[in-house]
Amino acid sequence: MSENKATVIQNVRVVDPFCGVDSAGEEIWVQNGLIVEEPDAGADIERVDASGLWLVPRLIDMHVHFREPGQTWKETIESGSQAAAHGGMTAVAVMPNTVPVTDTPELVQWVKERGQSVGLVRVLPIGAVTVGSQGRELADLYRMLKQGAVAFSDDGIPVGSSGMMRAALSYARTLDVPVINHAEDRMLAPGASVHEGRAAHRMGLPGVPEAAEASMVWRDVMLAGLTRGQLHVAHVSAIESLSALVYARDHGYPVTAEAAPHHLILNDDALMEWGYNPVTKVNPPLRPEASRQALLQAVQQGLITVLASDHAPHHADDKARPYIDAPFGISGVETILGVLFTALIQPGLMSPLQGLGLMSAGPDRVLRLGYPGLMPGTPADFTLIDAEREWTVDPMRFYSQGKNTPLAGLRLRGQAVATMMGGRFTMREGEVLHAGISQIS
Ligand SMILES: [Zn+2]
Numbered sequence: 001m002s003e004n005k006a007t008v009i010q011n012v013r014v015v016d017p018f019c020g021v022d023s024a025g026e027e028i029w030v031q032n033g034l035i036v037e038e039p040d041a042g043a044d045i046e047r048v049d050a051s052g053l054w055l056v057p058r059l060i061d062m063h064v065h066f067r068e069p070g071q072t073w074k075e076t077i078e079s080g081s082q083a084a085a086h087g088g089m090t091a092v093a094v095m096p097n098t099v100p101v102t103d104t105p106e107l108v109q110w111v112k113e114r115g116q117s118v119g120l121v122r123v124l125p126i127g128a129v130t131v132g133s134q135g136r137e138l139a140d141l142y143r144m145l146k147q148g149a150v151a152f153s154d155d156g157i158p159v160g161s162s163g164m165m166r167a168a169l170s171y172a173r174t175l176d177v178p179v180i181n182h183a184e185d186r187m188l189a190p191g192a193s194v195h196e197g198r199a200a201h202r203m204g205l206p207g208v209p210e211a212a213e214a215s216m217v218w219r220d221v222m223l224a225g226l227t228r229g230q231l232h233v234a235h236v237s238a239i240e241s242l243s244a245l246v247y248a249r250d251h252g253y254p255v256t257a258e259a260a261p262h263h264l265i266l267n268d269d270a271l272m273e274w275g276y277n278p279v280t281k282v283n284p285p286l287r288p289e290a291s292r293q294a295l296l297q298a299v300q301q302g303l304i305t306v307l308a309s310d311h312a313p314h315h316a317d318d319k320a321r322p323y324i325d326a327p328f329g330i331s332g333v334e335t336i337l338g339v340l341f342t343a344l345i346q347p348g349l350m351s352p353l354q355g356l357g358l359m360s361a362g363p364d365r366v367l368r369l370g371y372p373g374l375m376p377g378t379p380a381d382f383t384l385i386d387a388e389r390e391w392t393v394d395p396m397r398f399y400s401q402g403k404n405t406p407l408a409g410l411r412l413r414g415q416a417v418a419t420m421m422g423g424r425f426t427m428r429e430g431e432v433l434h435a436g437i438s439q440i441s
Contacts, residue, residue, distance in 0.1 A: 313402020
């Protein structure tokens with residue numbers, strides 16, 4: 001039995017996208033892991049003066065790769081959880097392209113329990129759509145859902161077969177759960193590493209056109225209309241994918257979509273800046289400026305309701321290969337919040353409530369998690385943010401094992417200064433606090 005302890009966050013600006021509240025000078029009480037109206041009498045009170053800071057509930061990054069089981073030299077659920085807490089997250093949804101692929105209820109349960117035992121962030125497993133993500137046989141979605149899977153995806157690779165995607169969406173409809181597809185027609189770009197455009201030509205690298213993504217997004221939108229199964233489009237990057245999202249919205253199809261921070265803050269000029277360093281190699285690739293502008297606008301207009309990092313950590317040795325052989329991916333869970341502020345909130349493209357909604361109420365709705373916001377009795381999951389703090393991205397300060405990011409050296413404005421999950425600080429002033437340590441103290 002724990003002692004009678006309570007924490008109060010004082011003088012804070014509450015930005016709660018779940019409740020639509022943006023209010024300064026607030027006081028938030030926490031006891032026994034929950035938000036409370038007031039503490040029990042006689043409680044031992046820790047006071048945190050949060051003047052100048054924002055308090056935002058339940059930030060979730062719904063697209064991360066924590067590589068465990070199987071590729072623990074790239075990342076583990078522990079190092080990934082540390083990185084997420086450092087980045088200000090209280091929850092993450094982890095992709096199933098592990099080794100073996102997370103395609104059974106046993107593996108879903110293992111990932112969930114591993115996340116709980118690390119205890120820094122809520123680790124929500126995404127199960128594979130097809131057995132081994134091979135695209136041939138539907139995985140046991142029902143039993144994975146019962147074990148705690150929050151969505152299904154073969155991410156890393158697309159569900160290539162239209163028939164299989166139709167079956168997955170039909171089944172997902174009966175389960176009321178989203179299917180997340182990585183849209184890419186691989187027949188259009190075998191062996192492509194970058195966007196098919198100016199930078200690719202100059203560098204002599206094989207490129208992939210935006211049509212490879214957009215044609216599959218259009219296909220998936222048609223299938224969402226046909227089946228009424230919930231489609232979530234991962235990391236949208238192509239202009240014509242946005243047209244498909246408009247079509248889906250206008251026809252009332254059950255379709256949602258996410259953008260990745262690197263597509264919002266970089267364009268394919270970064271390829272020339274980094275030369276043949278595969279730190280810029282990501283799938284879908286960095287696109288031209290016109291696409292980046294269109295994406296910013298789609299987010300601003302509410303066509304895209306989620307910002308998710310596609311955190312894809314790699315060991316330096318894996319990335320230290322020739323550009324066309326290196327793996328795709330950017331380590332992003334520790335920079336996503338800074339990009340959200342720098343690209344969308346600080347320039348005034350979105351209000352704090354709208355912008356932070358992309359990483360809280362937006363993904364919560366897609367995954368049907370039902371977090372109600374800062375109400376008495378709900379789990380005390382929130383992040384304290386210094387919206388004005390400027391910082392330079394330094395991958396050597398990442399908790400993630402993956403230091404691979406083309407944002408290295410970039411100045412961002414806006415940073416998480418403390419993260420609380422389940423009533424316990426998991427990070428303060430950049431330092432991750434381990435469950436074991438703080439439970440002892
Ligand atoms: Zn993907």
